[in-house]
Amino acid sequence: MEPVIITSDAVDLQVAIGSLALQNPVMTASGTFGYGREFESFVDLSRLGAIVVKGISLEPRCGNPPPRIVETACGMLNAIGLENVGVDRFIREKMPYLSGLGVPVIVNILGDCVEEYARLAERLADIAGVSAIEINISCPNVKKGGVAFGTDPQMAAAVTAAVKKSCRLPIIVKLSPNVTDVTLMAKAVEEAGADGVSLINTLIGMAIDLASRRPRLANIIGGLSGPAIKPVALRMVYQVAQVVTIPIIGIGGIASAEDALEFMLAGASAVQVGTANFVNPRASEDVLDGITAYAREQQLSSIRDLIGGLRLG
Amino acid sequence: MSQFQKNVELVRSEVLAQDVIRLTFNAPEIAAAAMPGQFVMVQIAPGQDPLLRRPFSIHQITKDGALQILFKVVGRGTRLLAQVQEGAHLSLLGPLGRGFILAAPEKACLVGGGMGIAPLLFLAGRLSQPVHDGPRPKVILGARNRAELVPLIAAFENIGIKVLAATDDGSFGHHGLVTDVLQGLNLDSAFTVYSCGPRPMMAAINHLCQQQKISCQVSVETVMACGMGACLGCAVALKAGGYAHVCSDGPVFEAGELLWSL
Ligand SMILES: Cc1cc2nc3c(=O)[nH]c(=O)nc-3n(C[C@H](O)[C@H](O)[C@H](O)COP(=O)(O)OP(=O)(O)OC[C@H]3O[C@@H](n4cnc5c(N)ncnc54)[C@H](O)[C@@H]3O)c2cc1C
């Protein structure tokens, strides 16, 4: 985990998500990298492809009661409850630092209704340093009886269209895996104007403490993340890659360059490193170093050559 | 704020009592930056199971770069950690969190219960003047029984502190709770009490300190994933409403800021 020295015979690692150009495909996943600064002792933040910040809502949210996390086999469950400082404080307190890093900042947004998402996008549209918006649609739509936006293609499309109309930034829609057919969701948001999709968000799960016969999370259920979910995520990225033409960002259990490269072969243009940041705060940079080494070793003229390069038959 | 992620050598692993383990790492960078009350996240296994690091208070550091943790085997992670062989390397992340705010030694009283004793040795050492016969903080330590407590007291005695002891079964020192001993001291309000231990113990100490208008700092525990303010998993309820994060706002808090249920 000591820094790897990269010699400078440059490899072309650039990828694009719509009009957003990235110096390389490695981003950090929302909710697993704080607001970036937390990692400054461990990661050269300016080397990252992009930083995706913790999900932001219009008003601050204080989150769920503890316990909020529990470890599971090769993974963890979380029920943080979308705790965040709210969009105003985010812009005031977090953006000045982030915008000084010189890397794209992607703001993950969440809301209770379509209008809230649209207002968030409006608020962020002209903030210096904000390069794109990632819509977290794994939230309950309060106006529609609490059904998650991310499980209904029409609602997901409505949110996407509303956000798209409210700002000119590239829009990434983050898909929930808690659906029967993820390709329907992907197609719906592509048609509604999304510039890219990112997947997967956490899988809903549960853990029970036998001794007390109680759920291990105060919220009873929570989102599963980490290496345990990688095969599911990889499958979903592959399936979505068959039906959309917009770029895909692969997420789920990525802890090494090998993991990231598998997602690219399955069709991802870029990846996000999530839970691995908790275990190894330098994980994102380690993944980047590994991808760079692989590209050089394989003598790739561009990392883009790998995207969707899965060999079949 | 310097924080490090280092692969460090486990130079010594000692069983102090049944299921009570003291590990000594050669971790000069982390040791040099550490303050009493801060903690480290220890990677249990290099693979993916158990996935998450485990948090441990910094028990003691030495000038030659050694860092000690003291822990009790309570589950899978601590069981595996107790089995790591001397000479092996483990990844440590730290120093993390906000530690204790130091008071003058003659006006400090440290109260530890069970493994809550762990951070208090480092604190006691820092509070004590290096001179022989210099002022020392008062230290009250409690555990279930003599076998658990005596090995832990030795380290305090080594730095010239006479420990007031309490055991649940009366096999050593006062028969009863550390809070009884604390109450008996009748501290004046210029004192600062430092406390770490089981939640009910800290709640009782907070109650006592509130009554006697003594300032009280506690080190609290929650489950943690990252230990560095990124996951927001380590929430602890505040008296004023809402939550603080144990890893970045704590683990040391003014006891009066937290929500306690007696
Ligand atoms: C800042 C901080 C400092 C700590 N310092 C010390 C120390 O110096 N010495 C020491 O012995 N322990 C300390 N702990 C607690 C220690 O981290 C846990 O005992 C350890 O993580 C348990 O891991 P495990 O895999 O063995 O247990 P698990 O199998 O994960 O759990 C076993 C039992 O312990 C409980 N538990 C799990 N994690 C924690 C936790 N973080 N805090 C409290 N209970 C927990 C579980 O609910 C369960 O009942 C500290 C915790 C924190 C947050």
Ligand SMILES: Cc1cc2nc3c(=O)[nH]c(=O)nc-3n(C[C@H](O)[C@H](O)[C@H](O)COP(=O)(O)O)c2cc1C
């Ligand atoms: C503690 C925690 C908090 C998260 N918070 C958010 C969030 O605010 N918004 C969001 O879209 N996804 C959030 N996620 C999901 C991650 O961004 C990611 O999609 C998921 O964890 C799968 O990737 P991983 O296995 O690499 O962690 C969170 C995940 C974790 C573990």
Ligand code: FES
């Ligand atoms: S343990 Fe992750 S924020 Fe505190």
